[in-house]
Amino acid sequence: DAKTTQPNSMESNEEEPVHLPCNHSTISGTDYIHWYRQLPSQGPEYVIHGLTSNVNNRMASLAIAEDRKSSTLILHRATLRDAAVYYCILRDHNAGNMLTFGGGTRLMVKP
Amino acid sequence: GAGVSQSPSNKVTEKGKDVELRCDPISGHTALYWYRQSLGQGLEFLIYFQGNSAPDKSGLPSDRFSAERTGGSVSTLTIQRTQQEDSAVYLCASSLVGAGGGTDTQYFGPGTRLTVL
Numbered sequence: 001d002a003k004t005t006q007p008n009s010m011e012s013n014e015e016e017p018v019h020l021p022c023n024h025s026t027i028s029g030t031d032y033i034h035w036y037r038q039l040p041s042q043g044p045e046y047v048i049h050g051l052t053s054n055v056n057n058r059m060a061s062l063a064i065a066e067d068r069k070s071s072t073l074i075l076h077r078a079t080l081r082d083a084a085v086y087y088c089i090l091r092d093h094n095a096g097n098m099l100t101f102g103g104g105t106r107l108m109v110k111p
Numbered sequence: 112g113a114g115v116s117q118s119p120s121n122k123v124t125e126k127g128k129d130v131e132l133r134c135d136p137i138s139g140h141t142a143l144y145w146y147r148q149s150l151g152q153g154l155e156f157l158i159y160f161q162g163n164s165a166p167d168k169s170g171l172p173s174d175r176f177s178a179e180r181t182g183g184s185v186s187t188l189t190i191q192r193t194q195q196e197d198s199a200v201y202l203c204a205s206s207l208v209g210a211g212g213g214t215d216t217q218y219f220g221p222g223t224r225l226t227v228l
Contacts, residue, residue, distance in 0.1 A: 032214060043115075043202050043219030044154065097206075097215060098144060098156040098170065 004088045009106040012078045020073040020105050022088030027068050030093045035062065035073050037084040038104070044087065047073065083109045113137065115220035117203050123226045124193055132188040132223045136205030143186050144206075144217060145178055149199040157201075160186065193227045200224050 005023040012018040024033070035047040048055055048062045050071070055062040061074040075082055087104040116135045124130050136143050145157040156170040160180045171177070175193075180186040190197055204217040 043204070043222050044217075045219065046216045049214065049216075091215075093214070097142060097161070098159050098167070099146075099154070099204075099217060100156065101146075101154040103153055 004090060004102055006086075006088055006102065006105045008103065009108065011108045011110060012075075014080060014109055014111050015077050018075040018078045018082070018107065018109075020075070020086050020088075020107065021070065022072070023070045024088070024090055025069045027090055028092065031090040032093065033062065033064060033068075033071050034089045034091055034099075035060070036087045036089065036099070036101075037082075038087070039081075039084045044099075044101075047086070049091075078107075078109045080109050080111060083107055115203055115205050115218050117201075117220040117223050119223060120221065121224045121226075123228065125228050126195060127192055129189065129191045130193055130225065132190075132201050132225070134186045134188070134203030134205075134220060136184065136186070136203070137218055138184075140205035140207050140218075141183065142206040142208065142215070142217075143180055144204040145186070145188050146202045146204065147199040148202060148222070152199075154202065157188070190225075193225075195227045198225055198227045 032049055032051050034049040036044040037047050038044040048057055048060050050062045050064055063072045085104040085106050087101050118133045141162045143160045146154045148154045158178045159167040175191045178188045200222040202222045204219045206215045206217045
């Protein structure tokens with residue numbers, strides 16, 4: 001799977017939107033963009049994924065650049081419970097099925 | 112509904128002893144994965160089971176590590192002759208299909224924290 005680059009950490013105020021960036025300049029045409037997050041002392045949990053078009057679900061939105069070399073996870077209204085490490089992962093549709101985690105972004109939410 | 116469960120939640124052992132960690136995947140999920148997360152480190156893939164196919168063991172760090180999955184459901188990760196560097200949180204995940212990595216969603220258990228003294 002191609003490599004992703006994320007900031008080590010970000011801060012947000014409670015009830016404000018958060019934009020978590022991810023760069024993946026070597027993405028291939030068959031790579032899906034997945035986001036997982038890991039709350040303190042828990043296993044990772046799936047957030048959202050997309051291929052080319054922007055995606056929305058109950059947890060977040062995923063905005064994908066037109067050239068697909070970057071994407072942004074958007075939390076519309078951060079809560080204290082959203083404090084976690086967020087991982088941006090590329091998954092080739094045709095490759096092995098394990099997740100390859102990078103360092104992720106540690107999101108801190110201030111009340 | 113029931114998620115992925117793992118037992119024990121915590122395990123403390125002495126160096127050189129063997130340990131077994133258990134994972135109960137979500138019912139009906141054909142794919143099962145083991146990962147580990149060392150203190151302050153990222154998650155590292157260990158092994159992957161898909162249906163009746165031979166497991167992908169490419170992530171196992173040494174021959175002291177092994178895993179089996181009986182009846183396509185419960186899995187056990189065994190670490191023989193444990194070393195202090197084996198101390199980590201061992202996470203299990205399952206997914207419905209497994210094949211076709213692009214859209215497959217993995218569901219993680221809470222992990223087993225292993226401490227080797």
